[in-house]
Amino acid sequence: MNDVFLTRTGAFLPFAPVDNEEVEGVLGQVGSRPSRARRVVLRSNGIQSRHYAIDRATGEPAMSNAQLTASAIRALGDIGAVDVLATGTSLPDQLMPNHAVMVHGELGWPRLELVSCAGICLAGTAALKHAWLSVRAGDAVRAVATGSELASPILLARNFEAEVEHKVQALHDRPEIAFEKDFLRWMLSDGAGAVLLEREPQGPLSLRVEWIELSSAAHELPACMYAGADKNEDESLRGWLSFPSEQWRSSSVFAVKQDVRLLNDHIARATLRDPLQHIVRKRSLEASRIDWFLPHLSSFYFMPAMERTLAEIGLPIPRERWFTNLASKGNTGSASPYIMLDELFRSGRIQSGHRLLMFVPESGRFSSGFVFMEAV
Numbered sequence: 001m002n003d004v005f006l007t008r009t010g011a012f013l014p015f016a017p018v019d020n021e022e023v024e025g026v027l028g029q030v031g032s033r034p035s036r037a038r039r040v041v042l043r044s045n046g047i048q049s050r051h052y053a054i055d056r057a058t059g060e061p062a063m064s065n066a067q068l069t070a071s072a073i074r075a076l077g078d079i080g081a082v083d084v085l086a087t088g089t090s091l092p093d094q095l096m097p098n099h100a101v102m103v104h105g106e107l108g109w110p111r112l113e114l115v116s117c118a119g120i121c122l123a124g125t126a127a128l129k130h131a132w133l134s135v136r137a138g139d140a141v142r143a144v145a146t147g148s149e150l151a152s153p154i155l156l157a158r159n160f161e162a163e164v165e166h167k168v169q170a171l172h173d174r175p176e177i178a179f180e181k182d183f184l185r186w187m188l189s190d191g192a193g194a195v196l197l198e199r200e201p202q203g204p205l206s207l208r209v210e211w212i213e214l215s216s217a218a219h220e221l222p223a224c225m226y227a228g229a230d231k232n233e234d235e236s237l238r239g240w241l242s243f244p245s246e247q248w249r250s251s252s253v254f255a256v257k258q259d260v261r262l263l264n265d266h267i268a269r270a271t272l273r274d275p276l277q278h279i280v281r282k283r284s285l286e287a288s289r290i291d292w293f294l295p296h297l298s299s300f301y302f303m304p305a306m307e308r309t310l311a312e313i314g315l316p317i318p319r320e321r322w323f324t325n326l327a328s329k330g331n332t333g334s335a336s337p338y339i340m341l342d343e344l345f346r347s348g349r350i351q352s353g354h355r356l357l358m359f360v361p362e363s364g365r366f367s368s369g370f371v372f373m374e375a376v
Contacts, residue, residue, distance in 0.1 A: 004135045006207040006373065008196040009342040010075030013329065014053040014063055018189075026052050027185055028059065028157025041186040046300030050189035050330025052152040064093045065150040065192075070106035072192035072338070073144060079196050083140035086115040086131040088123030088334045089148045091227075103146070113140070120225060121296060122214065122362040123147065124334035125369035128195065129212045135197050142199075147334035148192035154227075154256060155185040184256050187298065189330035193338020205350060207373040213279055217270040217366035224262040225363045228254050263363050268305040271361035271368040277313045279370055285315060291354040292344065293317045296336045296361065297326050317357075336360075337371075350375045 018026055020042050024034060055062040063071075069087060085100060092099040098116035113134070117126040124147020131143035197209070222235040229237040230253060240253050248254060279285060287310075295306060310317055323344050332339055337360050344350060358371040 001136050002138055002199050004132050004209045005198050005201045005376070006195050006209055007198050007202040008076045008079065009338070009345045010072050010077075010194045011191065011335075011339045011342040012068055012071035012075055012193075013051040013191045013339070014068065015051060015056075017049040017328070018052055019049050020047075023050075023186065026054055026056065026059075027152065027155050030157045038186055044299060044301045045187055045331075046327055047187070047330050048327045050332075051191055053150060053190045054152050054156075059156070061150070061153045063150070064102075065089055065091060065148055066093055066099065066102035066106050068150055068190065068192040069099070069103045069146050069148040069194070072146060072148065072194040072335075073103070073107060076144070076194055076196050079142070079144070082109065082112060082142050082144050082196075084113045084115070084131055084134045084143035085109075085146075086117065086127035086134075086143065087146045087148070088117040088119065088125070088127035089150075090120045090123060090333050091150055091154070092116075093150070099148075119334070119367070120362045120364040121298075121333050121336065122360055122364075122367050122369050124193070124338060125212070125358075125360045125371065126214060128371065129214060129369075131195075131197050132209050132212055135199060143197045144194055145197065146192060146194045147336070147338045149188070149333040149335050150190050151188035151256075151333065152190050154254070155188060159255065184258065187331050188256070189332055191329065191332035191335045191339050193335045193342055195338060195341070201376050205345070205352075206376050207345075207350075207356065208376050210372045210374060211283065212372075213275070213370045215275045215368055217266075217274070221262065221266060221270060221366045222259075223365050224259045224266075225256065227256045230257075231259070258363065266366060267302060267361065267363060268309045270366035271363075272306060272359065273309045273313055275368050276310075276315065276359075276370065280313060280315055283372070285357075285372075287315050287317050289355055290315075290317055290357045291321060292350065292356040293322045294337065294340055294344065294356060294358040295322065295324060296340070296359065297324055298331050298363075300326065352376060 053063040087100040100114040100116035117123045128145040131145035134140040228240040354375040356373045360369040
């Protein structure tokens with residue numbers, strides 16, 4: 001097996017940052033008056049600014065997901081020939097064909113192997129693992145992996161009914177309710193990231209990717225975050241194909257939904273404690289050997305629970321070794337780990353010998369990913 005080195009990072013965030021006071025102006029107002037829930041939600045999630053691929057003049061989407069992804073790949077610079085392109089996203093521009101071939105078309109690269117990974121937040125990490133394995137096995141000399149999200153079109157006001165007044169008061173009592181369908185528009189945003197993987201280190205800084213672990217708790221838990229479906233009474237999902245087309249809109253079948261009870265009860269255990277306990281034993285992980293912890297957080301609301309869980313399993317990584325840019329870049333789903341890594345990689349703060357542990361949870365059906373890298 002070959003060593004695999006992450007040699008370049010790239011990110012693309014569309015248009016100027018949108019601060020908390022501007023969000024409703026860009027996405028549009030739901031109902032006859034401004035949202036009274038917005039401030040409560042934003043105070044809970046801690047996001048200060050984010051990016052939307054929305055034309056401010058027209059209020060319409062100005063870029064496709066494939067275009068966002070291609071822009072992040074171009075941010076890698078002149079990288080030459082590539083053998084594999086692996087992409088991950090929650091929301092491709094169409095049901096068919098897959099996202100990777102659309103990105104390939106945008107780039108105009110010569111013929112190469114393409115893989116498109118579906119999912120939610122973990123889709124980009126799954127793409128990274130495919131690219132890493134391709135280089136590690138010797139099938140590829142150089143591979144590019146991406147994560148991208150274009151959430152803003154589904155967050156536009158025209159897609160939402162007027163807010164229900166009783167939910168506003170409920171937000172004050174239970175901040176986690178902010179993740180329900182009506183309030184996800186204050187959390188999700190647009191962006192894309194990319195990395196280049198090679199067999200040899202390059203330039204002043206490369207990251208040797210030591211291992212990538214992915215796992216799912218779907219055998220024990222039902223779906224928590226979903227779109228294109230609705231929940232049955234037994235918590236199974238009824239997919240969009242089983243609905244008459246006239247119900248797709250009236251029942252908000254394609255809206256992104258979150259079961260906040262499941263999320264709050266299981267996110268720390270199912271995506272962090274249980275899988276990481278196994279990895280700690282398997283990989284002999286110690287907190288003293290982790291210089292940077294990069295958690296993909298959907299909201300700062302969950303940070304204390306994650307910190308307690310790390311201590312509980314014997315991996316108490318001090319907060320000063322955590323790195324996240326959620327507050328300034330927003331929650332970009334499968335793109336967030338790439339965008340986070342790109343900022344840290346380019347900051348000059350990573351030194352040779354530093355070890356990085358990236359944590360990527362996904363609430364879809366409680367999956368998680370862990371990536372361990374060493375700077376060389």
